Amino acid sequence: MKEKSKINKIAMQSRKWITEAMLKLLAEKPYEKITITEIAYTAQLGRRTFYRNFASKEDVLDMYIKGLIDEYINLLKNEYLTIHNGAKVYFTFWSKHLDFLILMEKNNLLHLLLQRFNQYLPMIHKEVNENKIEKFNDRMLEYVLFFSAGGFWNILVKWLQDGAKETPDDMAMLIDSILSDKLIK
Secondary structure, eight states, X not given: OHHHHHXXXXXXXXXXXXXXXXXXXXXXXXXXXXXXXXXXXXXXXXHHHHHHXXXXXXXXXXXXXXXXXXXXXXXHHTSOOOHHHHHHHHHHHHHHTHHHHHHHHXXXXXXXXXXXXXXXXXXXXXXXXXXXXXXXXXXXXXXXXXXXXXXHHHHHHHHHHTTSOXXXXXXXXXXXXXXXXXXXX
């Protein structure tokens, strides 16, 4: 049993180094020009170690994004969610990970982030506020989740492209105004 735990810790450390290497390389060169060999070399590991842990460089990003999603869910769980608080958590979270967002945008990979978050929307909803939206059936809830996620996503991208100058609280007030019908009639 001890041996399996040791192997698991080694695999976790290898994944961490590979992920760090991938992010470092993303800052230096375009995603499509990054090779598995470069990632392994930068992580100071062999290609075989890379392939023991990941099938592709997209899998490396997927694992990192999954970790972000888990972190985001934990932040949401600790909040009393109103529109304002939810928006503030969202932008506070992304402010913390602004460097990653910038890397993803620079490499035309923001769509991967959106795809992964969309895949996890039902889980995020279930974990955070399963009982708050009772008036929708499952199909309607899915549309509501995608509609709101799309709005938040597009505002996030616009905020990012404008240099992320506004504070999370400023963005929360903006979203609160939009959703409370102060800006859209």
